[in-house]
Amino acid sequence: MDILACPVCKGDLVLNVSEEDEKEVIKGTIFCPACKIHYPIDEGIPNMLPPEDGD
Structure with missing residues (x-):
């Protein structure tokens, strides 16, 4: 977790x-x-894709 950052704002998670x-x-x-x-996280796999805008 120490090396992960938010893909949107690069903040702490x-x-x-x-x-x-x-x-x-x-x-x-x-x-x-932030x-x-x-x-x-599902079945041990984190989904770190940023949310889509405007759907």
């Missing part, structure tokens, strides 16, 4: 774990307090 095993986070979110964006 907060990890919220819903489910984990001995080695990794299985489900949860990575949250940017942008108020939650990036989901």
Whole structure:
């Protein structure tokens, strides 16, 4: 987490774990307090794509 940054503002991120095993986070979110964006973690894979504008 120390090397990750928000893809939108490059700010610090907060990890919220819903489910984990001995080695990794299985489900949860990575949250940017500055942008108020939650990036989901599903099956151990974080989705760090910025949200699309104007849909």
